[in-house]
Amino acid sequence: MIRIYNTLTQQKEEFQPIEPGKVRMYVCGMxxxxxxxxxHARVLVSFDVITRYLRHCGYDVHYVRNITDIDDKILRRADENGEVFTDLTDRMIEAMHEDEARLGVLSPTEExxxxxxxxxxIAMIHKLVASGHAYSADNGDVYFAVDSFDEYGKLSKKKLEDLVAGARIDVREAKRSPADFALWKAASEGEVSWSSPWGEGRPGWxxxxxxxxxCCLGDTFDIHGGGPDLLFPHHENEIAQSECATGQEFARTWMHAGAIRVNKEKMSKSLGNFFTIRxxxxxxxxxxxxxxxVSSHYRSQVDYSEENLAExxxxxxxxxxxxxGVMPSKAGVVPETEHDRRFMEVMNDDFNTAGAISVLHAVANDxxxxxxxxxxxxxxxxxxxxVRLGSILGLLQQDxxxxxxxxxxxELSAEDIEGLIQAxxxxxxxxxxxxADRIRDELADKGIILDDSREGTTWRRA
Structure with a gap:
């Protein structure tokens, strides 16, 4: 039985999908x-492993990972570049697909x-306005009324009165309470917009x-995931507006990947320690x-450093x-081993990939x-x-x-190295x-390690 840490309840729970044998999962994308x-790589790889393992366990996984392709940041960047915003988003989506493919991340079922x-x-916003959970403001924006949802804060454990106390409303906004958030943003003249019952505008995030x-998974689905920075306010707001619109529980289990730190500091553009995947x-x-x-548990913080990458x-x-030099046996199905059972045991415990990596090394020692x-x-x-267990983690599939x-x-090509080995x-x-020793030392200085055996000499790059 798989046990998953549910951010909503702050404890591990036995995973029981709504529909036996099927898992519906949504992860907030880029x-x-x-x-x-x-x-982003942390989230992509974490939920890729989770998807792979659920499928390995026999579940039919419907994995949806969205793309936000309209947003203030997108419009500002496109304006800075002097290009149409769709040209920017198409280019960045293509780059994202290239990055995830290189990292061995499988494509989601839907994107x-x-x-x-x-x-x-617009239909969901209209339903919220009609039911009194949202209101149209004088400036053309539409806001969700947070105080209309009694359970607001149940995911983040934040209290509404604490959020409102001392908060200020931006002079450009016309919301009733500082905690209210935009569902629809009125567009200024010349801005990218769509027609709506409240005028020209675009959706809030x-x-x-x-x-x-x-739309993709139904009013209630099994797992909702994302990065640690999305827990509040994004996921909290998702719960509020979704449950008010549908009258149903939104997601059963909430999962959040851990943050990335760089040399023990939070990764941030302002600190100059911000790295893209490429x-x-x-x-x-x-x-x-x-x-x-993968070598760290998906919920733990990961410290990025040159030393940790080298290790x-x-x-x-x-x-x-x-x-x-070992051709894996293909003669029939290799029977389940104690290593298989241990691998399943640790992965069943909230997808403990750190424990799973230890199992891989135990097999290698064998x-x-x-x-x-x-x-x-x-x-x-x-x-x-x-090879079989490695594949579940998306590893060890190369020759x-x-x-x-x-x-x-x-400095040296494979041909250069082979020539020196022959010399x-x-x-x-x-x-x-x-x-002979001089040649070995020369290769070592250039990052080439030689391994001598009875069968001959093999080489690898350090």
């Missing part, structure tokens, strides 16, 4: 005005864009997700970055070295021991287990040689051990 950063759901958004999630992938292989993110690379290399003792068939079976010898922009072999054959 606002596409810039390239995705490391915090709705806010601009494609304007009619549904929070209402987009309520409309898209309920910047990081210029320096590190994509699978190493994924391993780094992730070393740890992943150990797993690929265990697989090197392979190494079995090979040392000449038990090749057992090593092949263990290799099959390692070991491809990973270990991947060109990372070093070293010739020197050793001629008993010129000084020259």
């Amino acid at each position: 606002t596409v005005y810039d390239y995705c950063h490391l915090g 709705p864009r806010a601009t494609a759901y304007i009619d549904e958004i 929070h209402i987009e997700c309520s409309a898209m999630s309920t 910047e990081i992938l210029e320096s590190y292989p994509a699978e190493v970055v994924r391993y780094f993110l 992730a690379g070393r740890s992943l290399t150990k797993l690929y070295l265990a697989l090197r 392979i190494n021991q079995q090979r040392r003792e000449g038990r090749e068939d057992e090593a092949k079976h263990s290799a099959a287990v390692l 070991p040689e491809a990973f270990l010898q991947a060109d990372t922009g070093g 070293r072999a010739d020197a050793r054959k001629n008993r010129d051990f000084a020259e």
Whole structure:
């Protein structure tokens, strides 16, 4: 039985989907005005692993991850660039897909864009206005009346009176209470807008997700997820407007990935420690970055540093070295092992990927021991287990040689390295051990590690 930490109840609960055998999950996606950063990667990879594991357990997962393609930030950036906002969003969506593909993130079942759901958004706002949960202000905006929902704050555990106390209303706004939030924003002349019963305008941010999630998954669905910064006010506001519009519970289980810190400080553009996914992938292989993110529990904070990335690379290399030269057994289905059972046990405990990584290394240790003792068939079976369990985390699906010898922009090509290895072999054959050692040292200085065995010499990049 899978147990998931539910942010709503602040405890782990046995997961029981609304419809047996099927999981409906919605995760808040990107606002596409810039390239995705490391915090986005954390969310993308975390919920990719969760989806993979649920499917491994036999669930039919309908995974929806939205795209916010209309927003103040988008319009400002497009104006700065001197381009149509749709050109900006199309370009950033394409870049996002490139980044997630490199990180091994599977595509969601559906990826709705806010601009494609304007009619549904307007219909939901209309329902809220008609039921007294929202009101049209004098400036053409439409606001949700937070005090009309008695359970406001149940996700974040914030009290409405604390939110209102001392808060100020922006002079440009016409809402009744500081806690109220915009469902529809009136457009100034020349701004991007759509027609509505309240005049020309565009949707507020929070209402987009309520409309898209309920349209794609129904009034009540199993899991709602996102980054830690979305818990309040975004997810709190989603609950309020959705449950007032439908009269139903919005989502059963709320999941939030942990924050990214850089050298023990919060990642922030203002601090100058803000990294995009593609910047990081210029320096590190994509699978190493994924391993780094997966090796921590999805709810924990992750500290990004050069040292931690390097350690992730070393740890992943150990797993690929265990697989090197071992052809995983394909003769029938490899029977379930104690490692399989332990892997399931830790993953059933709120998707504990840190524990799952430990299981992978235990399997790798078995392979190494079995090979040392000449038990090749057992090593092949263990290799099959390692590849199978790794796939659930989106790891270890490359050919070991491809990973270990991947060109990372070093001085030497594969052909150069092979030539030097042959020159070293010739020197050793001629008993010129000084020259052989010199070649080994030269390769080591350039990040090439040689491994000698009875079968010959193999190499890998450090």
